[in-house]
Amino acid sequence: MNINSEELEIMTQFVHGLCINDGREFSNWGLSRSTHPAVYVEPISYADVQAIVRNTAQFPTPVRPIGSMLSVTETVSNDGGTLLCTRKLDAILGLEVDGCGRQVVRVQAGCRLKKLNVWLQQQGWEIPFQAEIGEATVGSVTVGDTKESSLDGPGYFSSHVVAVLYINEYGNLRILSDQQDGAAFYEFKCSFGLSGIVVECLIEVRPASLCRANVALYAYQSPQALAEGILQLREQCDALLAVVILHQLFCFAEQRYQAGAGNMTPDSSQPHCEQYRLAKRLAIQHGFDGGDLPRPQGIVFSRSDFVNEYWRPVETENRLDFQYYEHDIGMLERVISESYRFTKSFEHDTGFVPTGWATYFVHRPEKERKPFGIYSGGSGISCSFDPLYSNPNDPLWQRFAKEYNRVAIDQLRGNPSPIQTQWLQPGDICIPRKLARERFTTPYYEQFLM
Numbered sequence: 001m002n003i004n005s006e007e008l009e010i011m012t013q014f015v016h017g018l019c020i021n022d023g024r025e026f027s028n029w030g031l032s033r034s035t036h037p038a039v040y041v042e043p044i045s046y047a048d049v050q051a052i053v054r055n056t057a058q059f060p061t062p063v064r065p066i067g068s069m070l071s072v073t074e075t076v077s078n079d080g081g082t083l084l085c086t087r088k089l090d091a092i093l094g095l096e097v098d099g100c101g102r103q104v105v106r107v108q109a110g111c112r113l114k115k116l117n118v119w120l121q122q123q124g125w126e127i128p129f130q131a132e133i134g135e136a137t138v139g140s141v142t143v144g145d146t147k148e149s150s151l152d153g154p155g156y157f158s159s160h161v162v163a164v165l166y167i168n169e170y171g172n173l174r175i176l177s178d179q180q181d182g183a184a185f186y187e188f189k190c191s192f193g194l195s196g197i198v199v200e201c202l203i204e205v206r207p208a209s210l211c212r213a214n215v216a217l218y219a220y221q222s223p224q225a226l227a228e229g230i231l232q233l234r235e236q237c238d239a240l241l242a243v244v245i246l247h248q249l250f251c252f253a254e255q256r257y258q259a260g261a262g263n264m265t266p267d268s269s270q271p272h273c274e275q276y277r278l279a280k281r282l283a284i285q286h287g288f289d290g291g292d293l294p295r296p297q298g299i300v301f302s303r304s305d306f307v308n309e310y311w312r313p314v315e316t317e318n319r320l321d322f323q324y325y326e327h328d329i330g331m332l333e334r335v336i337s338e339s340y341r342f343t344k345s346f347e348h349d350t351g352f353v354p355t356g357w358a359t360y361f362v363h364r365p366e367k368e369r370k371p372f373g374i375y376s377g378g379s380g381i382s383c384s385f386d387p388l389y390s391n392p393n394d395p396l397w398q399r400f401a402k403e404y405n406r407v408a409i410d411q412l413r414g415n416p417s418p419i420q421t422q423w424l425q426p427g428d429i430c431i432p433r434k435l436a437r438e439r440f441t442t443p444y445y446e447q448f449l450m
């Protein structure tokens with residue numbers, strides 16, 4: 001059969017996945033951001049993604065990839081453009097040993113972290129990044145910002161990604177890896193989807209390990225004592241997650257310790273583990289809106305079990321919302337003191353306080369491995385101090401978050417994230433223009449390009 005070039009062009013523009021172009025609205029998980037793309041599309045093959053990127057007439061610029069739309073900011077907004085959802089590209093393609101002898105898992109971009117964790121756990125492997133959020137997709141967290149207090153790991157997902165396959169602005173499939181491409185690869189991982197659409201990743205894994213945890217609630221007399229207490233709790237263990245009730249100077253602390261090899265939560269830790277997991281999941285789902293959490297001591301578990309699924313809430317339901325800021329650990333006392341002062345003054349004026357403040361600790365790599373954005377300050381330890389609330393659309397929470405941005409960013413020099421920090425202004429973050437292709441750049445991102 002002879003195919004002329006015009007017919008070939010038509011064939012490569014054909015998209016098999018679902019396409020919706022009736023002007024309907026799409027919202028994020030928290031129902032705080034909504035967008036009306038001209039086209040919403042769910043590719044079912046890499047060829048589909050290529051055809052979408054190439055066909056500017058049917059799929060208007062900009063093309064914005066999305067995963068589960070969990071993000072709290074306008075990063076998922078794309079009015080009049082093309083929203084490309086990767087949820088159907090979610091296969092786990094298998095374990096392999098890469099050219100440097102590393103054990104890696106090959107996985108498609110739309111795979112959710114819970115699915116990946118369960119699959120790896122069954123094979124006796126794990127990725128050290130095991131944040132509570134199981135619905136986030138691999139593609140999103142490969143090029144976006146994440147945080148968690150990992151056991152023996154940096155604490156952000158993209159650090160474990162050693163190669164990416166992506167579709168560039170011309171619709172071509174490209175591969176970048178740490179071994180072959182060095183700087184270009186590390187820059188791509190800071191690109192938020194502006195340099196291309198990730199379709200597949202190679203992620204380094206290690207033998208599955210167990211975690212032992214002590215959970216407790218501590219009360220302090222002053223913000224300084226609270227900061228010192230958090231640092232001491234961190235020193236005593238291998239990784240600390242703290243949720244602070246700042247206006248009352250309470251700290252809910254989960255101290256994590258390495259507990260040797262293993263992929264299954266031992267029966268001896270049940271039912272305490274499962275009770276704690278379910279209570280914690282509900283607290284996160286509802287934005288820590290009250291209720292007592294169990295405080296188990298000495299439970300041993302597979303951290304994969306604590307990567308949770310969260311249901312899509314309805315408008316009337318309490319649901320998590322948050323703001324993220326990265327600080328150097330040396331700033332923690334000042335961050336807590338000034339945040340306390342601001343919070344008390346806001347409470348005095350309005351009666352409003354956030355439901356909690358999440359504190360994670362992340363190990364920053366050398367600058368070359370994380371050239372831009374959060375964790376790009378060179379080797380060291382970062383902490384976050386992130387206000388949380390249970391209703392993203394509450395006007396007082398929104399006012400608190402906007403005013404606190406000025407404290408955290410201007411006064412405390414904290415680094416925000418375009419995915420995890422809301423109400424940012426131009427200048428709050430700088431994304432190098434060289435990372436952004438016009439085909440993938442929405443107005444939200446345009447304002448941060450330098």
Ligand SMILES: Cc1cc2nc3c(=O)[nH]c(=O)nc-3n(C[C@H](O)[C@H](O)[C@H](O)COP(=O)(O)OP(=O)(O)OC[C@H]3O[C@@H](n4cnc5c(N)ncnc54)[C@H](O)[C@@H]3O)c2cc1C
Nearest residue numbers: 066067068069070071131133136137139140146147193198
């Ligand atoms: C209940 C809840 C709990 C959370 N807990 C945590 C936590 O513990 N730790 C943490 O770090 N975060 C947490 N988050 C935030 C969440 O993990 C991030 O926002 C994450 O990026 C969301 O993944 P997603 O698949 O929904 O991405 P989306 O929100 O759909 O997209 C996020 C960004 O990634 C880009 N993107 C998506 N797919 C691709 C792709 N294939 N190629 C290129 N770019 C792409 C999008 O364009 C967008 O800019 C939580 C959020 C919620 C709602």
